[in-house]
Amino acid sequence: MSSAKFQLLLVDDEPLILQSLALLFEDYVVHAAESGIKGLEILKHHPIDVIISDQRMPQMSGVDFLRIAKDISPNSIRILLTGYADLQAVVDSVNVGEIFRYVHKPWNAEKLRETVRFACTVAEQRRAMSIAKAASGAIPALHQPKDDAPSEFELLFVDSNERHLEQFKAFFEPKYRTHVSTKASEAFRLIPNHNIAVVVADSHLNDVDGSDFLIAVRDKFPHVVTVLMTGSQDAKLAIKMINDGQVYRYLVKPFPRETLRLTIESAVIHHKILRENPAANSKTMENALFRNADSTARSIEEMLAALRATIASKPIY
Amino acid sequence: MLDYKKIKKSLKKALKSIEQMEMLDELLRAQQTGQLPPHLSPRLLASEFASATQEFIQHLQLPMSAGDGSRPSLASGDSAPPPMGYEEWLRKLQMRQGGQPSAPIAPSASPAIQSAGQVDEAVRQSEARLRAIIDATPLGICITNQNYIFEYVNRAYAEIYGYEPHEMLGKPFTMIVERDKEPFWRDLHDKYLAGYKEIRGEWRTVHKSGKPLTILADAARIVGADGKPKKVTFVMDITELTRLREESRQNEVMLMQTEKMSSLGQMAAGLAHEMNTPLGFVRNNLELLEGKHKETKELLALYEKLRSQIMYGSPNDVAMLLSQIDSVAQRVKNRVWQESDNLFRSAIEGIDRIQDLVLSLKNFSRLDEAELKPTDINENIESTLKIASHLFKGGIQLVKEFSPLPMVQAYPAQLNQVFLNLITNAVHAVDEKTGRIVIKTMQHGNHVVIKVIDNGKGIPPENLKKIFDPFFTTKPVGEGTGLGLTIAYKIVERHGGKIDVQSQVGRGTEFTITLPVSGTATAVKQSATSPFADSPFAE
Numbered sequence: 090m091s092s093a094k095f096q097l098l099l100v101d102d103e104p105l106i107l108q109s110l111a112l113l114f115e116d117y118v119v120h121a122a123e124s125g126i127k128g129l130e131i132l133k134h135h136p137i138d139v140i141i142s143d144q145r146m147p148q149m150s151g152v153d154f155l156r157i158a159k160d161i162s163p164n165s166i167r168i169l170l171t172g173y174a175d176l177q178a179v180v181d182s183v184n185v186g187e188i189f190r191y192v193h194k195p196w197n198a199e200k201l202r203e204t205v206r207f208a209c210t211v212a213e214q215r216r217a218m219s220i221a222k223a224a225s226g227a228i229p230a231l232h233q234p235k236d237d238a239p240s241e242f243e244l245l246f247v248d249s250n251e252r253h254l255e256q257f258k259a260f261f262e263p264k265y266r267t268h269v270s271t272k273a274s275e276a277f278r279l280i281p282n283h284n285i286a287v288v289v290a291d292s293h294l295n296d297v298d299g300s301d302f303l304i305a306v307r308d309k310f311p312h313v314v315t316v317l318m319t320g321s322q323d324a325k326l327a328i329k330m331i332n333d334g335q336v337y338r339y340l341v342k343p344f345p346r347e348t349l350r351l352t353i354e355s356a357v358i359h360h361k362i363l364r365e366n367p368a369a370n371s372k373t374m375e376n377a378l379f380r381n382a383d384s385t386a387r388s389i390e391e392m393l394a395a396l397r398a399t400i401a402s403k404p405i406y
Numbered sequence: 407m408l409d410y411k412k413i414k415k416s417l418k419k420a421l422k423s424i425e426q427m428e429m430l431d432e433l434l435r436a437q438q439t440g441q442l443p444p445h446l447s448p449r450l451l452a453s454e455f456a457s458a459t460q461e462f463i464q465h466l467q468l469p470m471s472a473g474d475g476s477r478p479s480l481a482s483g484d485s486a487p488p489p490m491g492y493e494e495w496l497r498k499l500q501m502r503q504g505g506q507p508s509a510p511i512a513p514s515a516s517p518a519i520q521s522a523g524q525v526d527e528a529v530r531q532s533e534a535r536l537r538a539i540i541d542a543t544p545l546g547i548c549i550t551n552q553n554y555i556f557e558y559v560n561r562a563y564a565e566i567y568g569y570e571p572h573e574m575l576g577k578p579f580t581m582i583v584e585r586d587k588e589p590f591w592r593d594l595h596d597k598y599l600a601g602y603k604e605i606r607g608e609w610r611t612v613h614k615s616g617k618p619l620t621i622l623a624d625a626a627r628i629v630g631a632d633g634k635p636k637k638v639t640f641v642m643d644i645t646e647l648t649r650l651r652e653e654s655r656q657n658e659v660m661l662m663q664t665e666k667m668s669s670l671g672q673m674a675a676g677l678a679h680e681m682n683t684p685l686g687f688v689r690n691n692l693e694l695l696e697g698k699h700k701e702t703k704e705l706l707a708l709y710e711k712l713r714s715q716i717m718y719g720s721p722n723d724v725a726m727l728l729s730q731i732d733s734v735a736q737r738v739k740n741r742v743w744q745e746s747d748n749l750f751r752s753a754i755e756g757i758d759r760i761q762d763l764v765l766s767l768k769n770f771s772r773l774d775e776a777e778l779k780p781t782d783i784n785e786n787i788e789s790t791l792k793i794a795s796h797l798f799k800g801g802i803q804l805v806k807e808f809s810p811l812p813m814v815q816a817y818p819a820q821l822n823q824v825f826l827n828l829i830t831n832a833v834h835a836v837d838e839k840t841g842r843i844v845i846k847t848m849q850h851g852n853h854v855v856i857k858v859i860d861n862g863k864g865i866p867p868e869n870l871k872k873i874f875d876p877f878f879t880t881k882p883v884g885e886g887t888g889l890g891l892t893i894a895y896k897i898v899e900r901h902g903g904k905i906d907v908q909s910q911v912g913r914g915t916e917f918t919i920t921l922p923v924s925g926t927a928t929a930v931k932q933s934a935t936s937p938f939a940d941s942p943f944a945e
C-alpha cells in the first residue's frame with residue numbers, strides 16, 4: 090500500500106519537531122504548521138487524512154485546535170503528540186477533540202509510523218463512507234433536537250451504586266430501553282442478546298475494573314459505543330481509554346443531567362454510523378489488522394485475558 | 407445540586423488552618439520583632455534576665471567579677487561599695503528559707519556573726535530590698551564552691567529543677583547535668599573560678615524527672631570569707647520558649663517547602679513539556695539516522711562485493727551487482743540522506759537545550775551549594791527566568807534591564823523562590839498578547855534593588871494590604887496557593903531587606919525588593935561557638 094496519496098498535517102510550535110516528523114513521514118504528503126491558526130488555514134485547503142498536533146502551544150492549545158479542526162474536516166483522524174498535557178487537556182481531547190490516539194513525546198519512530206499508517210486507512214474508509222452518504226443525502230445531523238420518540242436502540246449502564254442505576258433508568262426510559270447491572274460479567278453477557286448501542290460504565294465496579302470492562306466491550310463488540318464515568322480524575326486512565334479503549338466520552342462525576350443526555354444522543358448517532366459502515370470503525374479495522382482475535386472467548390474473564398495479551402503486544406506510547 | 411455538608415466541612419477545615427496560620431504568624435512576628443506576646447519574646451526575657459542579674463549583684467554588694475566583663479549590664483558591679491560579709495549574707499538567706507544553716511557553710515562562720523551585730527541601718531535596708539528581689543524573682547540563683555557543692559540555692563532555682571532547696575544544698579551541682587557531661591561541667595566550673603569568662607548563654611541541663619531543660623545562664627565570681635572563690639549562677643528556664651521557637655521555625659520551613667513544592671509543581675508541567683519536545687526530535691532524528699546508517703553499511707558491503715567481482719567474477723555478475731548497488735544507492739539518497747547534516751545538527755542542539763534546562767533547574771534549586779554565600783543577583787534572576795521560560799512563549803514580552811551589581815551575601819535558593827513567585831504573579835496578571843514584564847536591577851549605595859514591573863490588571867487598594875497574608879489569593883484552585891508573597895516577604899526580611907508594592911488597577915503593578923549588600927545581619931543566625939569539643943550548648 091503506497092502512502093503517497095495520504096496527506097498529513099503536522100502542528101507544533103517547535104520547528105525542529107516539524108523538521109524531524111516531516112522526514113519520518115517523507116513518503117506522505119506532509120503539511121507543517123507552527124501554530125493552530127496556520128494549521129486551520131491548511132485544513133481548509135487540503136484534504137487532510139491525519140492530523141498530528143502538539144498540546145502546549147502559545148495562543149491556541151492543541152485541544153482548541155483539534156476541536157475546530159473536527160468541525161472543518163470531520164473525517165480527518167486526530168492524534169495528539171505532546172510532551173505534557175494536564176488532566177483537563179487529556180479529558181478534553183477525548184470529549185471535545187475526539188482524538189484517535191494520545192502519543193507522548195519522545196515517541197518511538199516505528200510505532201508512530203504504524204499508528205499513522207493505521208489512522209490513514211481509517212480516514213480513507215471514513216471518507217469513502219461520507220461520499221456514499223452525501224450521494225444518498227443521509228448524513229445524520231450531529232446536534233439532533235430533543236425528541237422523545239421511542240428509539241430502536243437500547244442502553245446499558247453498569248455501576249456499583251444501585252441508586253445511580255435507578256436514576257439512569259428513570260432518566261432515559263421510555264425513550265431508550267435501559268438495562269442496568271452492578272456487575273461487569275453480567276453486563277457483558279447481556280450485550281449480544283439486545284440491540285445495545287451505548288454502554289456507560291463507572292470506573293469502579295465490584296468485579297472488574299470499569300475501564301478494562303469497556304475496553305473488552307469495544308474489543309468484542311466494536312459497533313457498541315462506550316462511555317466511561319469516573320469520580321477520580323486521572324490522566325493516565327484517560328490516556329489508556331483513548332489508546333486502548335477508543336472510548337467515546339470520558340465523563341467526570343458529578344456531571345449535569347443535560348451533559349449525559351447530549352452524550353447519549355450523540356453516542357447513539359455515532360453507533361449508527363459504526364453499524365452502517367463497519368469499515369469506518371477503527372476498532373473493527375484494528376481487530377482485523379492486528380489481532381488474531383480469539384472469537385471463541387465468551388466470558389469477560391477470558392476476554393480480558395486475551396485482551397491483555399494483545400495490548401501487551403501492541404504499540405505502547 | 408450543592409452538597410452543603412461537604413461545603414460546611416471544608417469551610418471548617420479552612421477556618422481551622424487559618425487559625426493555625428494566625429497563631430503561627432503571631433509567634434513568628436513575636437520572635438522577629440520582640441513585640442508580641444510579651445511572655446514569649448526572647449529579647450524581653452533576655453533583658454529581664456540581664457537586669458535582674460545586675461540588680462541582684464548590685465544589692466549583693468559583693469566583690470565579684472561578672473561572667474563577661476565587657477557587658478554593660480554587669481559592669482556597674484565593678485564599682486560596688488564595700489562588701490557585706492558573704493557568710494553573713496549566706497546565713498541570712500538560709501534562715502529566710504526556713505532551713506537550718508546547712509553543713510557545708512564555710513568554717514569561718516563565726517567572724518561573720520560577730521560582724522552581724524554591727525550591721526547598720528543602711529545594710530538592713532539593703533537586705534530588705536535584697537529579700538524582696540529574691541522573693542519576687544523568677545531567676546534561679548545558686549552558689550557553688552570549689553568542690554562543686556551547692557552552698558546556696560534559692561527557691562526559684564530549686565523549682566526550676568523540680569527539687570526542694572534542702573534536697574540540693576550540700577550536694578554537687580552535677581546532679582542537674584547530663585550524666586555523661588559531668589566531667590565537662592566540672593572542668594568548666596574549674597575554669598570559671600580560675601578566671602574563664604565564656605559562660606553566659608543557653609545550656610542543656612536535666613530536671614529531677616529526667617527530662618531535659620534548656621536554661622539561660624549567667625554567673626559572677628565572688629570571694630568567700632574563707633578567701634576561696636565561689637561561683638554565683640543565675641539561671642532562667644527557657645525550655646518552653648526554645649521548644650516554641652523550634653516549633654515555629656519548623657512550621658516556617660514547612661510553609662516555605664509547601665510554597666516551593668506547589669510553585670515547582672506548576673513549573674514541572676511546563677518543564678516536562680520543554681524537555682520532552684527536544685527529546686522528541688532528538689530521538690526521532692537518531693532513529694532516522696540509524697536507519698540511514700544501516701542502509702549505508704549495506705551499500706558499503708555491496709561495494710566490497712563489487713570489488714571482488716571485478717577481480718574474479720564475470721561481467722554479467724558485475725553488471726548485476728552494479729544495478730543492485732544503484733537501487734540501494736537510490737534508496738539511501740532520499741530526503742533523510744539529503745537532510746542528514748541538519749538532523750545531526752538539530753539533535754545536538756536538542757541535547758544542548760536539554761542540558762541547559764537541567765542546568766538551570768540545578769541552578770534554580772542550588773541543592774549542591776552552601777546555603778549562605780556571596781550571590782550574583784543578576785545571574786540568579788537569569789536562571790529563574792530560564793526555568794520560567796515557557797511562561798513567555800505565548801506573546802508576553804520580557805524586558806531585562808540589568809545593571810552591574812555587587813555580590814550580595816544571601817541564600818540564593820531562597821531568593822530564587824522569591825523571584826519565581828514575582829515573575830509568575832506578573833505573568834498571571836498580564837494579557838497573553840499585550841503583556842509586558844520588565845525586570846530591573848540596580849545598585850543604590852550599599853543596597854541592591856530588584857524591580858518586577860508588569861502592565862497587568864493591577865491590585866485593587868482593598869486587596870493591597872492583604873496580598874502578603876497567608877492564603878490570600880484571587881486565583882482559582884490549582885493556580886494559586888496564596889503563599890507566594892507570604893514566603894517572599896519572610897525571605898526578604900530574613901535577608902535584612904524589604905519588599906514594596908505599588909499598583910494601579912488596569913495599569914499594572916510594580917514590586918520592589920531592596921537588599922543590603924552585606925547586611926545579612928538578620929539572615930545569619932550565628933551561634934556562640936564553644937571552645938570545647940563536645941559542647942553542651944543548646945543550639
Ligand SMILES: Nc1ncnc2c1ncn2[C@@H]1O[C@H](COP(=O)(O)OP(=O)(O)O)[C@@H](O)[C@H]1O
Pocket residue numbers: 827831832835860862863864865873874878879880881885886887888889890891892915
Ligand atoms: N503582579 C501582580 N498583579 C496583580 N495581582 C497580583 C500580583 N502579584 C500578586 N497579586 C495578587 O496577590 C495575590 C497573592 O499572591 P501570592 O501570595 O503570590 O499567591 P498566589 O499567586 O498563589 O495567589 C494574588 O492572588 C493576586 O491577587
Ligand SMILES: [Mg+2]
Pocket residue numbers: 827830831886890891
Ligand atoms: Mg504567586
